[in-house]
Amino acid sequence: MRIVRSASALFAAALLMGAAPYPGHPATTPDINGADILARDKAISDDAFEGRGPGTAAGEASAQWIADELKRIGVKPANKGSYFQTVPTAVIALDGAKSSFSFATKQGAVTPAYADAVAYWTAHFASNTVDVKDAPLVFVGYGVVAPEYGWNDYAGVDVKGKTVVILINDPGNEDANPDPKFFKGKAMTYYGRWTYKFEEAARQGAAAAIIIHETGPAAYGWNVVKTSNTGNKSWLATKNKNADRAKIEGWMSLDTAKELFTRAGLDFAKLKEAANKKGFKAVPMEGETLSVHAVSNISLLKTRNVVGVIPGGKAAKDVVMFSAHWDHLGIKPNLPGPDKIYNGAIDNGMGVSMVLELAEKFVHDPKPQRSIGFAFWTLEEQGLLGSAYFAEHPVWPLNHIVGVINQDAGSPQGRTRDMDVSGGGQSELEDELAKVMKAENRYILPDPEPEKGHAYRSDHFPLAKAGVPAITPGTGSDLVVGGKEASKKLRDDYVAHRYHQPSDEFNPNWDMTGLVEDTEVLHALGTDLANSAAWPNWHADSEFRAPRDKVMAGKK
Template sequence: MKINYYHFACLALVIFAVGCKQETKETSVINGDEIKSHIAVLANDSLMGRKPFTAGETKAIAYISSQFKKEGLEPGNNGSYFQDVPMVEVTSTPSATMSVSGTKGDFSLNYMSDFVASTRQEVQEVQLTKSPLVFAGYGVVAPEYKWNDYAGLDVKGKTVVVLVNDPGFKSGSSTLFKGDTMTYYGRWTYKYEEAARQGAAGIIIVHQTEPASYGWSVVANSFTGAKLYLQEKDKHMSRCKVEGWITEDAAKKMFAAAGITGDFRAIARKKDFKAIPLNMTATVTVKTKLKYSTSHNVIAVLKGTTTPGECILYTAHWDHLGIGKPDAKGDSIYNGAVDNASGVAAVLNVAKAFAQQKERPKRSIVFLAVTAEEQGLLGSEYYASHPIFALNKTVADLNMDALGSYGKTNDFAITGKGQNDLDDYVAEFAKTDGKKLTGDKNPGAGGYYRSDHFNFAKVGVPALDMNNGAESTALGEAYGKQKQKEYGDLHYHQPSDSYTPDMDANGMAQVANLLFKVGNKLANETTFPGWKAGSEFKAVREKSMGGK
């Protein structure tokens, strides 16, 4: 992609020079007006919703890099502000039915109403032909919980049927995994990965609304149209041929034919559970269309004075959904002002705050605006598997995604609270400022695994995702909760997530200021924060650190 970076950056600055408020002096180093000025640029219609591979990407990454350069930050990738992220777009079209055959008769599942399916394999067509079906419980191999649903099981050529979430959910036991708080083993992405490691030909996840935290329509809609994946040398041939879901009703029909009745979640969470052959087979075909393109992460660095090889990482995704279905007002541009122009704007202001300090920190500070979060956290996944700065010397990742636009709050919300020592850093500064900390409102939904910080956690780097709380300083908690609900119900992933001059970005500035303080402290220490006991990411970090 040929990019006239500075032409677009200058154009954007000219467009928004009029009307942007001047910087005001406040006790905090970051203020809401500056954050708003960046959101105004990044969420403008001219960026067409910032979808990867479009002119909107070209303009967005040009603006972000120009701001890094303006503050005197060095390019973070061997003289470049950009890291190429090669991707493949796969459009999967399954056969209209999945045929299930067994000793007690045959039946068919209908595409979209009973099942969905796709493939990552970069071939024109994949087939499961009379693939034996095996109920593999939750599809989990978790050494730290002494749990292995695949123990003694050979699934080569077979299709595993597994349950969403993990054994702890609604078990009544807080010590079975993490009780109602989802671990990574409960995420559908993990289940796909594990089935592939086990050599399964296919994997089908049983959808249930409560443990999934979303209805069947969400699953069905996510399987329509093209999906982006990172390019892999093996063209994803190591993944299962077919990755899919079935409805709970379809699963009950399938299990009943195999003689499995009652609460199959309770059956699968028993300590002595063993995978159950269903004595039936599945047949389905998935045809594909493939398209190859390259997107870009944007990266800049402020070199440390004493230990520049060690770094603190700030992340936010720059991408959104582009141009799509018009809303009732005829607006078809998904500007993503909150999601996630807000996070990028906050990172830009944190970068400015570090650059303008009289004394540089001892460790380096790296600022990373990643692509394709909306397509499956792909930009951060690519960086985590192709790191520019060594992961075992990356002290922490501090992530900002979809910061609240309803003003200052008396509290902060930590996604996945209790995972690692970064919580303690936040708590220290929050206490000083007289603020409270809260955790996930719905811990069973697995929110910790749904933004870019997760890809750093997955490779062991202590990662923090933080947002505004709900207790509005000016108008109380009821107001804050109302605004959160309003955003989720009316604006999330809708064209109405747009910049407005009356947007209140002071709460965004609160988050940015607090994470600036956390990063500054980390950058002037010699120690490394770690993972709390029981975290599924503790072992990989300790291994990468050589047992530190």
């Protein structure tokens, strides 16, 4: 096992070696304005930070830059006198050439091509070799255990030591007229996310868990599965070295799945239809097993969340939080073309800059009753790991966090009549945001694609999962000049030509008027919450209501 030096050691080494100087801190004013946001974004997306890769010298220097900026504007350290929360991380890279993955069937072996027909990995890091041998296949439908819907795909079946084969999304997700009371109808619930599928499989004791990919229900093509799951994968470095997860997790193509079902004498289409109906029972795929020999290169590193606080008055123990992830994709030396740096000026230099702008404004406001906290997450691009670590090791007790308002990739497209909230309509925190928007003659845009599960793809989610009301308000889609059509054109252009590409670079000519108005809305929301005695909760039909009620029951 190769051990990577800690972030602080890397940062110090870079300084001793005379690395390129990092950007200074711009002169800013207490008032929210576009020039300040631009100046911070220019600094945080500078080439010197080399794409803000977590655990790299330049990446951790960007975290230090944020901490120094918090100190400069008057925000206090929030973690026992420190601006940092260390996040121990395991980076696991499967060696495809040395690994093997094969299904045994009555008609012979099925060995899907790595990356093209199967993408698999292990989260275990006690050893660089993990083996699963002859683990029988069991089709468990959607792999869901949801008591509130009277649903249990694992009822009556023992999958310990076996391979579970799972459908993506929720039961009923492809119905022409879905029942809104049945797994929220068209909207994806957390039960539909691939992360949940693997978590539940592990709870059931499965040795391996393989999801069947279908583009519609997954909301993305196989190309996304391939690029996201065939390189390095980062995990929180838990004490048990992830021994509580299934040994092997992965996806297989629909064609591969259909071949396996056919060889087992099963009709995939009919079983999928049955899996969408209450009372479905898991089906053993007779005569079929999975064997995997996974060889991985393992690195351990330490990266950091950045945390700060503006102490409140009479209710200082209670905290209103703002957050944004600081990390991006770093440098890719083998990338074609001269530019190898993923600067991430919009994703998420803009979110960082907006939250810093809010922090400076709050510092100069009258002292709030509640404290106002700030968190800048690491490892968002690797699976929301920084915010997940915080949710498990909170700087403030979860039952003292009023709510979390996260920012991710604000779009400098000009003024909009709206803001969107991915997976919206679930919490009273969003209701409070809607009131502020209404006072400004603006509105909240309902999630136009609820079936894609956007609510589970940003850093508010790990806090929401822990029960804390949390939202990621985003740039609207209804431009004051040009309307929805013009906004869609700008968004599509960004996704096609800059999103997760080296071309996501700072532009001094961006129209910041809309982001300034959005930042002012968030400031008004934060001010209201920080001077209120109210405790926003999740709506009664939200899957996050129960954990919030449980956490708040122990509040003192």
